[in-house]
Amino acid sequence: MEHAYFQLLHFLTANPSWALAVVVLAAFFEAIAIIGTFVPGSTAMFIAGALVGTGSLNLGWVMACAIGGAIAGDAASYWFGARHKTTIMRLWPFRSHPGLLEAGKTYFEKHGAKSVIFARFIAPVRAIVPVVAGMMGMSRLRFFAVNVLSALLWAPAHILPGVVFGASMELAGAVSFRLVIVVAIFVAIGWMTVKLIGVIVSHARNWTDVSRQRLLYWAKHNPHAIGRIVLRTLDPDNPATGLIVGISLLLLVSGAVFISTLNDVASGNPLVQVDMSVYRFLRSFHASLYDKAIFALSTFGSTLTLSILALFAVIWMAVERRWRTVLYWLIAVVFSQVLILAIQIAASGLSTASVTSSVRAFPSNHVAGAVVIYGFLAFLLARRVGLLSQILVATTTTAILVAVALSGLYSGLFSFSAALGGAALAAIWVFLVALTAVWRHPSNPPPRPLMPLVVLLLIGLAVGAQLDAVQRSAWMNAAKPPAPIVITPAQWTDRVWRTFSCYRSSMEGDRREPITVQWTATADQVRTQLLSRGWVEGTPLSARSVLSLVSPDVTAVDLPALPKLNNGEPSTLVFIRADAAADQRDVLRFWTTDYAVEHQRGGAPTPIWLGSVVHERLRRPTWPFNVLRPDLRIQPMILDQSSASAWRDLQIARSTGCLGVPVTLIASRAG
Structure with a gap:
């Protein structure tokens, strides 16, 4: 699923005109009389904003398309009302639903020109007020002025929340793509629930009353057990x-x-x-x-x-x-x-x-x-x-x-x-x-x-x-977690290393980045060894580091390194290594296991850590967010695979295969 997600983002990045066309059409048709009642224009704006937040679309172009489409849609409805003001009551669907125009007239007479602005944000009269404005003889210049003002207010109000949401999902995706899916599902369910309730309330009230009367009529003429139950359940009294x-x-x-x-x-x-x-x-x-x-x-x-x-x-x-x-x-x-x-x-x-x-x-x-x-x-x-x-x-x-x-x-x-x-x-x-x-x-x-x-x-x-x-x-x-399973170094190198997953997984069975190193050492030993070899501890997510996400000239290594989940457990140790290019970096994450390796010299058993490296590239397709995207190609691990490797003194097994992924076993000496 994550692969399909990135494919979608890459498609939109390579073909932004398709997404921008949808923005224009959604904003336009939402303002068209009657049609606008069924077009989820506001939702389309929110989604477009979310794509801006993920770096797939440009904020300026999305704003321009939304504003232009909204202005054009209201203008078309205004022209329709002015052109057919004497015959509009005889046209479908107004002849079947005269209450639509009456509601629009009442709202327009109450608020005047301001109704064009307010109506943008009120679904029942959103697409009717411009028609009424044309019917009631509102001047073109005055309508155009309030039309432009309403579009300038409407577009940011619906797009910017989507931008924040998209950026939040981008950050959540760095921790766990499943988290993005869960949040997206809840948002979708919430949106669908609200929309469904709105549709039922606005369009199905008459149908409900008619159906209820028919069921009551049937129950009154069928005095058996089911009829009595229906009658008692639906009885208005x-x-x-x-x-x-x-x-x-x-x-x-x-x-x-x-x-x-x-x-x-x-x-x-x-x-x-x-x-x-x-x-x-x-x-x-x-x-x-x-x-x-x-x-x-x-x-x-x-x-x-x-x-x-x-x-x-x-x-x-x-x-x-x-x-x-x-x-x-x-x-x-x-x-x-x-x-x-x-x-x-x-x-x-x-x-x-x-x-x-x-x-x-x-x-x-x-x-x-x-x-x-x-x-x-x-x-x-x-x-x-x-x-x-x-x-x-x-x-x-x-x-x-x-x-x-x-x-x-x-x-x-x-x-x-x-x-x-x-x-x-x-x-x-x-x-x-x-x-x-x-x-x-x-x-x-x-x-x-x-x-x-x-x-x-x-x-x-x-x-x-x-x-x-x-x-x-x-x-x-x-409630305390069970004590780690203590094994000998031989048991680890012979068989136990094979019991660990070859890939990081957000959920059990989902293959993510390859686990290419197993390291038995204390957290301080791992930290000391990595710092001496050019790695730095990842910047944790904080109020200060969040500001770097909107900095125009930040380098990739200065952005916060978020933890990721492996079978539900967040990475405990996170390190960053700068790349030759300022917009790239390597991120090394470690997760704990249930095993520890004993030492023959009497030292305390040291835990076994699982490590994975991801190469990330910084993308700035649009202000205001810096977006880090992982490079999906498998990178060499922290070890130099040459014969003169700087890690020779620590590695105890090398190029061990795990489903085709090279795994290196490292053991820091007890202090």
């Missing part, structure tokens, strides 16, 4: 109609997520491949300070906290005499845990005893228990408080569940796929109980505005009771 539909949709989504996750686990598909990357990435952050914070988060999902909340929910429902609701919920709790145990046994092929002792079994009963308890409490609270409190309850519940999952992933209690599967399965039971409760009691129960505070107080007391030094120390010791 039912106060819980919207809630029932919403819970049903969430139930379907939860089921789809669980089935998809279960299928990936059963077939070993990409989701499972993420597990090790997530574990190693979080493991790289292990430190006493982080351990203390994560331990505090883990107490939100501890047995004590969940037991207190479950008991509180039972007492609460008993006071309100909601016996069936609490019975259904208790059944859901027990049955979900039994079902999880059955799935664990089936998925692992293990006995009951061995599964219950395996904390990494799929799905996670720990996450599932937290989702069932907190999800049910959130449902109870949401039905008894106002809208603002509902939002706060949903946000707080989500944050707590994320904290519980993060603490388990950080400590290695369960894998990412197990957490996702457990959460989805538990959500199914929560939504089933919620749907049953709403179905039986559609009217909201008596308000309890202070109940969220009571629940928060209980959670706080439960968490505070567990923050003693003894429990924290025990948890932190269990």
Whole structure:
């Protein structure tokens, strides 16, 4: 995928006219009456800005094309309105949708010439106001003035955020191209969701009403079980109609997520491949300070906290005499845990005893228990408080569940796929109980505005009771990464070196730059040796180094060297070597492993590091960003391959092959 990404960037760099033509057409057609309602011109401007940020397009040309297209589009709509002002009401689509022109007239009469500027940023009237301006006799000179002004404001407002986004993606891509893909997917999903909601609200309201009436008519004339269910669900007099539909949709989504996750686990598909990357990435952050914070988060999902909340929910429902609701919920709790145990046994092929002792079994009963308890409490609270409190309850519940999952992933209690599967399965039971409760009691129960505070107080007391030094120390010791595997030099050179990946991978199985050196030494020894041979430590990303990204005369070696991920673990050591050309450099990154080599002279075992070099070129296709692009050709490693190599005193194996990639083994002497 990364290869295709760079191919696209190279194509746009070599053929910028294609991208600029799209910018002109998108800006033009977005301003054309009716057509502009369906043309995502603003999105096209954002994407063009993102390409500017990655260095594929020139900012000046993109701005000029966007402004020119926007001016031309509004001018065409103005001309159409002036040319057909007496007959426009008889033309399609205005004769079928007279409300469009009426809305435009009302807006124009209210704001006058300023409406041409404002309308650029308001989708419903964006392409109608210029037509109305022509119909209402606005002078050409005055329209042209506000038209140009509106385009000058509109283009930067939509392009510059894209430029910042593209530059951010370029930096993220230097760390992990997968990170770019994940962010891009979330941005795309968010954009599609907003657009989809807008389309549904603006174009499907009438269709929804008609469909609802037809279903109600059918249900009234079909008094069997399905007809009664439809009638009760869609009855406009039912106060819980919207809630029932919403819970049903969430139930379907939860089921789809669980089935998809279960299928990936059963077939070993990409989701499972993420597990090790997530574990190693979080493991790289292990430190006493982080351990203390994560331990505090883990107490939100501890047995004590969940037991207190479950008991509180039972007492609460008993006071309100909601016996069936609490019975259904208790059944859901027990049955979900039994079902999880059955799935664990089936998925692992293990006995009951061995599964219950395996904390990494799929799905996670720990996450599932937290989702069932907190999800049910959130449902109870949401039905008894106002809208603002509902939002706060949903946000707080989500944050707590994320904290519980993060603490388990950080400590290695369960894998990412197990957490996702457990959460989805538990959500199914929560939504089933919620749907049953709403179905039986559609009217909201008596308000309890202070109940969220009571629940928060209980959670706080439960968490505070567990923050003693003894429990924290025990948890932190269990959460520490395992000690490295100590091997002899002979074991390393004979067989262990072959167990390491030949290529860096952002995700398990994805081949990136070749791993061309394995080095056993302390971090200080590696640093000392490289500094003595012309390498310098890479400039870390900071507020000061970020400014170099927009400097007009910076050299490649002065730009920050970002860490990269290898199976989810960021590079610990980063070094830079200047090239003869000021716009090129070599970047050497090292990652830790789970192995250390012992020394016969009694020195402490030294860890084995995996190293990879990337040759980077600085490109300045457009102001304001400096873009570093990797040279995809395989470079010689840090070693001079001649017989007079300066590394002869350290290398212990040379030109060892790993899938066709030469690998050199280096061992620094113990001090």
